[in-house]
Amino acid sequence: MRGYEAWSYGDAFADVYDDWYADVSDVVATTTVLAELALAAGGPVLELGVGSGRLAVPLADRGLTVWGLDASTAMLERLRARPGGERVRAVVGDMADPATTLAATPGAPSTFGLVACTFNTLFLLTSEDAQQACVRAAAGLLAPGGAVVVEAIVPAEGLTGVERVLEPRTIEVDRVVLTVSHHDPARQRVTGQHIELRESGTRLRPWVLRYLHPAQLDALAVAAGLTLESRWAGWDRHPFDTASTAHVSVYRRAGSVRAEGGPVR
Ligand SMILES: C[S@@+](CC[C@H](N)C(=O)[O-])C[C@H]1O[C@@H](n2cnc3c(N)ncnc32)[C@H](O)[C@@H]1O
Incomplete structure (x- = not known):
């Protein structure tokens, strides 16, 4: 789509996002999983494509340090206007290259216990190269024992024609x-x-949306030095199977061991 930029989605949807998409996942279940993963690794959290703070603010409410990166200033204005939004450290940047933005941001950590990319946001990167760069950057930003979490739909199989x-x-x-x-x-x-x-x-x-099948996402993760630790069909952690229409996937650096004693299942 000519003229479509990294900020186009966010700028176009910021005014309706909370009305239209408040219920796309159970916020308590989602933030319970994210918080457990982050706490097991000792925090902090980086949410790529943080949007209006649907998840980031409740995560900050749980006492976590949360950084949120988004390409859309309109979305980040919504985040700042949300009660508690000031507790999320919001930065404008492209999730294809979050490390450059964070390196230029005073006070930003160089590593995170959790890097999260929820609700198909990875698919808003419109090329495989950009998606690979994002996954690689997420892996590079992980603290020891940290995890990358991606939530996305499972695309339908078998479509051939436009x-x-x-x-x-x-x-x-x-x-x-x-x-x-x-x-x-x-x-x-x-x-x-x-x-x-x-x-x-x-x-x-x-x-x-440039979608990925789960196996393709796994291949990007492997190329970034990550391995799949868990895949659920949703934030309630019910098992993923061939009938699942969405997935929540947890990746860790290959060879890294999850922090002992954490309640992560
Ligand atoms: C579907 S919303 C998800 C918001 C939030 N993560 C949630 O789960 O409610 C996707 C967000 O990603 C942002 N986004 C899209 N492309 C981006 C890019 N290349 N870099 C950073 N943010 C981007 C959009 O501006 C939007 O705020």
């Missing part, structure tokens, strides 16, 4: 949201817009 979809997302008396998307299975890329129509005007919210 799919074009136009469907209603919301129909209200004074507002309609249409989703229009183009799915290119060969490039593993879905390009879309949520088109919001009101009598007062139109609002476009563009998005591009």
Whole structure:
């Protein structure tokens, strides 16, 4: 999508993100897992694509030191406006290269007990090279015993032809949201817009997802020196299987041992 930049998604969705996506995962279950992983490694947490702080603020509420990186200043304004948002150390940067941003940020740690990338955010990097750079950087930012956690959908298998979809997302008396998307299975890329129509005007919210199958994500992780420790079908840690539509994957540096005595399962 010409003109689509790292900040495009966040800038387009910041004003509606908390309304539209508050329930994409159970925040208590999600932050319980993230907090356990971070505490087992001695913290702090880095959330890549922190957004409006849906998870980062509750994590900070649990007493963790949380750093959040995001390319969108509009999203980070939402984070700062959220009650407790001031406790998250927010930095503007590209998650394809978080280390450069953090190195230039006074007070930022050089390593983290947990690097988290939730809710398909890794797929917002629109090329495999950028995704590989992100995973490699996440691995490089791990403290001893630290973990990288990725939450993502499991893409449907078997699609071969290009799919074009136009469907209603919301129909209200004074507002309609249409989703229009183009799915290119060969490039593993879905390009879309949520088109919001009101009598007062139109609002476009563009998005591009470059999805990965779990095995492809594992390959990026291995290339970054990580190994898969756990894969669950969700934040309640129920087992992942061939019917799972999403996964929560925990990676550690190859050869590193999880901190003893931690409650991580
Ligand atoms: C789907 S939201 C997820 C927000 C939060 N992690 C959550 O789970 O609610 C994705 C976030 O990633 C940010 N983002 C997208 N591409 C990015 C990039 N290249 N670098 C940093 N942040 C990016 C967006 O601005 C947005 O805030």
